[in-house]
Amino acid sequence: MDSAEYERKIAHRFAAFDQDGNGYIDRADFNAAAARLLTEFGTTARCDKGQALYSGAEAFWQGMAGIADVDGDQRVTREEFVGGAVKRLRDNPGRFAEIARPFLGAAIAVAGGGGDGRAAVAEVERALRVLGASAEVAGVAAQSLDTDRDGKVAEDDVVSALAGYFTVIEPDA
Numbered sequence: 213m214d215s216a217e218y219e220r221k222i223a224h225r226f227a228a229f230d231q232d233g234n235g236y237i238d239r240a241d242f243n244a245a246a247a248r249l250l251t252e253f254g255t256t257a258r259c260d261k262g263q264a265l266y267s268g269a270e271a272f273w274q275g276m277a278g279i280a281d282v283d284g285d286q287r288v289t290r291e292e293f294v295g296g297a298v299k300r301l302r303d304n305p306g307r308f309a310e311i312a313r314p315f316l317g318a319a320i321a322v323a324g325g326g327g328d329g330r331a332a333v334a335e336v337e338r339a340l341r342v343l344g345a346s347a348e349v350a351g352v353a354a355q356s357l358d359t360d361r362d363g364k365v366a367e368d369d370v371v372s373a374l375a376g377y378f379t380v381i382e383p384d385a
Contacts, residue, residue: 225377226293228344229276237276237288242269242315245343252342253322253335261322268315275311308375316374317367330364333357 227233231241246269247257256262280288280296288296300307317329323339324331331339333354340350357365357373 222290222294226290229288229293231344235290237280237293238286239270239273242273242276245269246315248342249319249322249339252338253325255322261318264318265315265322268313268318272311272315275307279307279311306375309371312374313367313371316370320365320367320370324364329367333363333365336365336370 226237229237229241231244243266246265249255249265250257250262255265257266276288277286279300280292282292282296319339320329320331320336321327323335325335336357337350337354340353341347345353353373354365357369359366359369
């Protein structure tokens with residue numbers, strides 16, 4: 213991969229977190245993602261699933277800030293994201309699962325509604341669109357997450373896939 217391709221991939225990953233497009237990632241981005249998911253699936257913030265989603269968003273933010281917010285200003289700039297989050301997550305992909313699982317598990321519960329840690333492919337596609345993926349990307353991604361082709365997406369599959377997505381290999385110097 214050349215450096216231009218690497219930069220493009222980093223920009224996409226950063227934009228996935230920078231939900232409001234203001235040039236940095238902060239707690240508000242994670243809360244906004246949770247709020248949009250709850251609205252899309254008609255779930256209230258005060259119910260158990262809503263509280264779990266907001267708690268998961270906070271845990272995700274705290275994990276991200278802990279590995280990337282170098283200057284402690286409660287914002288992760290693109291430079292901090294590249295220098296901190298991407299490199300540290302690449303070096304320790306299990307860390308991504310650790311910080312993302314509470315949010316992703318709660319998002320699957322909100323989208324799936326069944327309480328079995330799985331959601332229908334169509335519901336996962338909806339969730340991905342709400343979080344900013346294009347319809348085409350959301351459709352392909354949701355289908356690929358259904359690893360056993362039973363029409364459902366499991367939490368473990370989502371965590372594993374997103375860990376792979378956010379683990380970006382740097383170009384050779």
